Amino acid sequence: MNTKGNWILILALSLISAPLVIMYGFQLIDSISRPAPGGIIPQEWELTNWRFLWTSIDSARPSIWRVTFNTFVFASSTALLVCAFSITAAYALSRLNFSARRFFLAGLIMLHAFPTITLIIAIFIVLQFLGLYDSLMGVILVKAALELPFGIWIMKGFYDSVPWEIEMAGVQDGASRFRVWRELILPQVKPGLSALLIFSFLAGWSEFILPLVLAPGADAQVLATYMNAVIADDTRPDYGLFKAIGMFYALPVIAVYLLFQKRLMNIYGGGTKG
Amino acid sequence: MRIELQNFTKRFGDTTVIEDMSLSVASGEMVALLGPSGCGKSTTLFAISGIHRIDGGTLHFGDRDVTALPPQDRPVGVVFQNYALYPHMSVAENIGFPLKVQKLSSSEIKRRVSEMADLVQIGNLLSRKPQQLSGGQQQRVALARALVRKPDVLLLDEPLANLDAKLRLEMRSEIRRLQRETGITAILVTHDQIEAMSMCDRIALMKDGNIEQISTPSEMYERPASRYVAGFLGNPPISFLQAEANGQLALGGGNALALPNGITATGPVTLGVRPEHFGPQHRGSSVAGRVSFIEPQGREDLIDVILPDDQRLRAIVPAGHDITLGQEISWQVDLDRVHLFDAEGARL
Incomplete structure (x- = not known):
């Protein structure tokens, strides 16, 4: 391609993505500066918006570190649960012949596309009955359950691409079916597994509705609900503070994407190579 | 074991x-x-x-x-x-x-x-x-x-x-x-x-x-x-001819072969002739036809012969012959090496 065509293309793409870049830019700029009243040009650079990191922003709220810890526990427990169940359930669906297998497969596809928010009242009642309402544990279980159809479906795709002969060879070499799965098959789907782990971690990290409805108390607050509370409670909303917390909330996600880009692509690329 | x-x-x-x-x-x-x-x-x-x-x-x-x-x-x-x-x-x-x-x-x-x-x-x-x-x-x-x-x-x-x-x-x-x-x-x-x-x-x-x-x-x-079995083994493959056994093997179109030793069957039979058992270099019963295809292989040539009743035979002929496409020929079938099958395909 010639250089001129290149430049036109780059210009067009820049124009299209400019609004996004500007939004992200001001998210950062506003979090560390004070604009003129009614204007957008930063007047003065300061870190007061980031004060939530070292002081409590008001007495009723838990510290940001407590909330971050909650969010981390929520996201990683969800991810671990999803992965643990996906690698076993997907293997069964991919390789074992059991009754109602077709029913489970069809159910998976349906659940995958199901608007889960319509279940929220039923889930609420179930959690209250179990005594898990307003606890982190309850939200983790619900989130993991809702993420499972996606995880199982993805992992099934990875298992499907592992040749049967590897399994047959393992059995013929004298290994039990479980050992074959553990030592021969699981390593082949590792790329899918690590992508799913990251993916469901991020899904948990950014979850908002479930903690909001099912765990509204201060003890189980996560970053998403914390932010919501910051902007909703005050009579005079502090947008600078809100943006700084937003920045803080987004940083791990950006870091994860930068670090694990390649592995995440596996989910969309599908399958192992070699 | x-x-x-x-x-x-x-x-x-x-x-x-x-x-x-x-x-x-x-x-x-x-x-x-x-x-x-x-x-x-x-x-x-x-x-x-x-x-x-x-x-x-x-x-x-x-x-x-x-x-x-x-x-x-x-x-x-x-x-x-x-x-x-x-x-x-x-x-x-x-x-x-x-x-x-x-x-x-x-x-x-x-x-x-x-x-x-x-x-x-x-x-x-x-x-x-x-x-x-x-x-x-x-x-x-x-x-x-x-x-x-x-x-x-x-x-x-x-x-x-x-x-x-x-x-x-x-x-x-x-x-x-x-x-x-x-x-x-x-x-x-x-x-x-x-x-x-x-x-x-x-x-x-x-x-x-x-x-x-x-x-x-x-x-x-x-x-x-x-x-x-005869059709599965052999490269180039065996040729099959439909024939009528009645004291001899009538092939149609005027061609006939003597019955191989020990065969007493009558009625329709299938004759299997491998390419290496048909050609001018053999001795035995003759079959007349026309050369329809020549495929040079180097050491030898594969030659397809079309019989008057449109059945085909294939021959392997050592290279250095002067056979041309369309030539009318009368070549020999090595009767000791042919295979006869009944209507169900079992060996006779």
Whole structure:
């Protein structure tokens, strides 16, 4: 391609993505500066918006570190649960012949596309009955359950691409079916597994509705609900503070994407190579 | 170790793939299961390996009834068409896996792996991963892994199908060498008649889940039990002619041949003539026709002859002849070497 065509293309793409870049830019700029009243040009650079990191922003709220810890526990427990169940359930669906297998497969596809928010009242009642309402544990279980159809479906795709002969060879070499799965098959789907782990971690990290409805108390607050509370409670909303917390909330996600880009692509690329 | 498969039946769902098949392989023998795809040869192989359950009949290794044994407990090594090497393990780990499962000490595993690797001549590749190997090397690793726990039986499922022509030749003799050196009883599944004939002591030719004929390669070539067997073996293939037997063999269009010795049949028969038994260089009964195609092969030429009643015969003629396309000829059929089949295709 010639250089001129290149430049036109780059210009067009820049124009299209400019609004996004500007939004992200001001998210950062506003979090560390004070604009003129009614204007957008930063007047003065300061870190007061980031004060939530070292002081409590008001007495009723838990510290940001407590909330971050909650969010981390929520996201990683969800991810671990999803992965643990996906690698076993997907293997069964991919390789074992059991009754109602077709029913489970069809159910998976349906659940995958199901608007889960319509279940929220039923889930609420179930959690209250179990005594898990307003606890982190309850939200983790619900989130993991809702993420499972996606995880199982993805992992099934990875298992499907592992040749049967590897399994047959393992059995013929004298290994039990479980050992074959553990030592021969699981390593082949590792790329899918690590992508799913990251993916469901991020899904948990950014979850908002479930903690909001099912765990509204201060003890189980996560970053998403914390932010919501910051902007909703005050009579005079502090947008600078809100943006700084937003920045803080987004940083791990950006870091994860930068670090694990390649592995995440596996989910969309599908399958192992070699 | 002798393999005795008796009255073997295999069903997949409602379809019976193999019914009442029996096969016995002598100790130290190498037998080919030859046939077109879908004839049940791989199914039979995997039933012997234990991967497919046997729905009827029995299987013995020597005196031991292994019919109900799971694949893990059968003394069987298998080489798969795509080798099925474990991609995340090195060559040494691949070969050593069956021994690791048997919980041998790591020094013992190491010793037997390197011994095996030397036998299949890949001793210098032990630290490589399978995807760093060529097809032939992968094949050798697969052979080593199948043989390392010293099984009684070696099963090979189309082991040469994924190799290019030159490697196939090399591995053909290599596999046979290993089989002879280890003295292991082996079964080879293939759809390639040349592989079956060149590698095995006996061939079991299969059709629709049944063994059509089992005998040595030369016996099968010289005395095919049926029209199907005659048509399957031989390259270029045998030509079949419809004929009427009534004291002689009337071919239609004025051509007639004497009845071969010992044949008394009357009525419609099928005459099978291999290309190497028809041509100007033979002595015997003559058949007249016209040359319709000449395919030079170097040392010899393949020549198609069309008979007056539109039936075709093929001849192999040594190069250096002066036959031209369209020429009217009258060549001889070697009557001692032709095959006659009745209307059902059975040998007369």
